[in-house]
Amino acid sequence: MAQKIPKHIQGIIQQSKGGQYKFGQIEMPELKQGDLLIKVHAAPINPSDIGFIKGTYPSNDFPTILGKEGSGFVIAGYGEQEQKLIGKKVAFLPKASSRTGTYADYAISTINSSFILPDDVNLDQFSCVLINPQTVAYMFETVKENNVKAVVHDLGASQLGKQMTSYFQANGVDVINIVRRQDQLEDLKKNGAKYILNQNDEGFWDKLSELCQKLQVTIAFDAIGGEFTQNLINYLPNSSILYTYGSLAEKKDVILALLGTVINKFDAFGYQQKYKDRMKKKNKELIKQQMS
Template identity: 20%
Template sequence: MKALVLNGLKEPLTIKEVEKPVLEPDEVLVKIKAAAFNHRDKWIQEGLYSGIKYPIILGSDGSGIVVETGLNVDKDWLNREVIINPSFNWGDNPKAQSKEFKILGLPDNGTLAEFALCKAEYLYKKPSHLSFEEAAAIPLAGLTAFRAIFTRAQLKPRERVLINGVGGGVALFAMQFAVAEGCEVYVTSGSNEKIENAKFLGAYGGVNYKSTNWVQDLKELAGGFDVIVDSAAGEGFKELVELANPGGRIVFYGATKGTIKDLDPRRIFWKQLNILGSTMGNKTDFDSMIRFIEQHKLLPVIDKVFPLEEANDALDRMKKAEQFGKIIIKIE
């Protein structure tokens, strides 16, 4: 089969002919129609991820058609249009993942190939209102966003929400989910164009965090926030504490800006704040997310669709933070 392979540290992805996976009794083989890039793929390429091995077929997101099933798998799955939950081996504790937890695309080969292998328990029917490209945009980013705002932050209708750094997949899903839930949503971005795009999708407003007065601008625009969603951490995190309403929740799922510094604990306990970490999600989260998307007929935001042969160009676009939405790879 044809696959997009990462052969070594900081090397470009290359298209290779590799052997088609061999099924275990509880596994299925999915003919991939579309896959998507995540920042995780970029970090693996750059050596900024634990447990890296080469060669590896990247890709955590994928949609396609089941073409083969293992001996112990219900044959009704054959020829179904599906998406894959990339969150493997969560474990029995719904509050946190187990030591055996892993994400599709490392250490196991992922979805940037003509065929991908997974256990049947991680298959879900593709929502009928979505194309394969739209469905492929969902798994990793959608699951991360859904768990962060609903399971961890316990978002409720009519709450005021701030999505910090809109434009990437997780932040956009969090914004779409909050808008669909009936919340008053605001955003930040380093791009005025992305802020305008977010407003078109239902955000009430936003500010550019490159402005020296962005915190005061947000206060004047919206006051304070009941829920704040962040992926950056770093030095700017302390400003989120300032922006949170009393009793508010700040949930973060990444640390692209590094260590949180100069955080005043007095502001946190006096305002009765909850600061919540979140990573991916369990099968209950994924199932709830799919039902939510179907109920609200949500359409993932797609930045651009690339053919497999232009995958390195697609990855470069993500590295430059040029995208607004998910970058999709169409696999013929």
């Protein structure tokens, strides 16, 4: 049975792109056909949240409540199928046009942006099972389309990096993981990663170049930006493709030497748009596959 719809939503509100944010409340948006109203239980801080807050990621209209994913209970549904989900536990992404994020007591989502969870799951643990698995699944689709045998990932020690390595290796694609500390290298080894390079080891770039040639790398996924990415481009094999999906470097700009050898060497894409395009075409099976 649907609960009474609250008049307001309380949460962390950002007034403008990259602007200040604070705790406040907004009026409950009018719920439309296909909407689910979810009482939020938990929400993580994902790197995409940080990028959104800083204004470096594509943004919704403002003001908006922050938070890209979470878990909770469906308390209202507008539509025949939606009403059947009332009372169910879900992991979900908020409906972008609603301006309601997960850093709030309530959020609006849809069936296509929610995953029904078993009644006995821990909602804390399932608050962060969508963004990274989705990203990895669609990255793998990109790899399959290009008939790639091996890739480079320059944020190998991240949670997304660990998921990428596990999923890619299980499906026949090698991953060269780049890390920055020895403990990260050891951790990835324990998780079954086959190829790991420490950026701070002597001769790192030459080792990377040699391994890329050996494994026939043709795609790199970059989340660093700045000077590191400039160097990475120089050491990738000819005709490689660089996808950038984040930028952790303080100086984020990548300056390319406009020489013929460099221009002919690679293509570079922002993965955010390719990811959005794929979301329109693919269904939940890829995500379920990766979540399992």
